[in-house]
Amino acid sequence: MQIGQGTYSSVYRARDLETGKVVALKKVRFVNMDPESVRFMAREILILRRLDHPNVMRLEGLVTSRVSCNLYLVFEYMEHDLAG
Secondary structure (H helix, E strand, C coil): CEEEECCCEEEEEEECCCCCCEEEEEEECCCCCCHHHHHHHHHHHHHHHHCCCCCCCCEEEEEECCCCCCEEEEEECCCCCCCC
């Protein structure tokens, strides 16, 4: 179920099939695979993996799709966001 959308990504509520835990999947859109946007995304992933703070959503993993060439960032799920 889609729970949010931005310029470069959509966020879905999903369930981890191995643990049964509810997670948030951020589907990243690579419009033209521009090297600069790929570098920016790689830098964002590196920063998110290093962050460990109670006020920042924790990046739990990465998932790739061979069929659609999509990248999904797996985050812990929260019932509300900053707008709420």
